[in-house]
Amino acid sequence: MQSQPDYLKLDYLYGGEILYQPGEHLENRVLTDFEVVYILSGQATYIANGQAHPAPPGSLIFGLPGTEETYEWDPVxxxxxxxxxxxxxxxxxxxxxxxxxxxxxxxxxxxxxxxFRHIMKHIYEHRNWPAEPPGHRDCMLVESLINTCFESGKAEWESFQPDRPEPVRRALKWMRQQIDENPLAQFTLAEIARSANCSSKHLCRLFSRSVGYPPVYTGTLMRMQLALVLLTRSNLSVKEIALRCGFENPLYFSRRFTRIFGRAPSAVRKDVEQGTPPPPDPLPVDITPRIHW
Structure with missing residues (x-):
């Protein structure tokens, strides 16, 4: 028996926009389905099961089946x-x-x-709703809206890039530039520390806390991170990818790649072509070298 996909499945969807004069109110009612309300203007109060919720402009309200509710609209x-x-x-x-x-x-x-605005646009465009159920894409829109509200209490990122110590940022930037511009040149710990403007010992401590690996090995993982993308996204041969990632000997490249990812480069490429996901990146995505070929 085929299991049901685990996403929101809508039976119907409809909506609109309403104006209320000052002092009006909505009579008590018991909601029989889900309702999402966005206050565009005016100070409202939403009363659900006897509990009052102030709803200034910009508020998003979720009405739930079985809720005894009413609205009091702006008196002015x-x-x-x-x-x-x-x-x-x-x-x-x-x-x-x-x-x-x-x-x-x-x-x-x-x-x-x-x-919410996008969903309303779709509602106005589909005159056959609610007589006909919405399609999968519209179900996903509503699901995404509700998901964002579930997550709204979590701290938002000011940046997609983690807050790494400045010496680590400088070192990563320098290594990324070296791999991009002169991939066959191998860099030492002393060179990385010099780019970060700190001692090798201090840089190793910072990398251990921020990245989880020593600086030189991080550079190797960056090369492998690039190799993984090129294997799955380009038509370059394994030998060409090895050179692009700084390995003159393709056999040595394959051994290092296999040790890190658990699968040989050719096996990863074949698996991806057959629909198997590639192995996970060894480093956070913000450390990936520039991808080009």
Whole structure:
């Protein structure tokens, strides 16, 4: 028996945009499906099962099936909000149960707002909804929106690049440049330390804490990281890849590659062609040398 794919499966999806005059309110109701509301203007209050949640402009509200709810709209200004309802026959298994979902996000991530607007655009473009169920791509849009809200409480990265000590940054930049411009030139610990403007001993301590490997071996792993990408993304021969990565002897290159990845270069290439994923990178992605051929 074929198992059901573990993604959000929508039965229907529809929505719109509404204006409320100052002081109006929505009568009590029991929600029978899921609703996502985005407050565009006006100060609103969302009351769910007797608990009031202030909802200023920019708030994203999740209404859940079985919730007794009402809205109180701004007493002074017009309140404008967009919304969509959906029914789901399957929720991803890694989601918390709906009763544990956050009711409201006062400052949702920009990505959440962008996804919401994109979903609304699709709703306006599909006049056959909700009579016909949305397709897989639209299910994925709604799933992505909800995922971003689940993760919104986590600290956001200011940069995709980890915060490494400055000597490590300088050393990595220098090694990346050497591998790119003169790959056959082998560099020593003393040369790497000189590029980082610190002692070899201090640099080794910093690399151990920040990267997990000594500087010289990190340089070797950077070459192998580049080799792995070239094997899977280019038509270069193993010999050409060895030279591009700084190994004049292709047999020695193959031995080092096999020791690090557990599979020979030719085996990795063949496996990828047959749909098997390549082995994981030995280093974080921000350390990868420039990829070109």
């Amino acid at each position: 200004e017009i309140t404008r909000h967009a919304f969509f309802h959906f029914g789901a026959s399957h929720l991803p298994s890694d989601w918390p149960p709906p009763q544990n979902w956050p009711r409201i996000h006062h400052t949702p991530p920009d990505l959440s707002v962008s996804l």
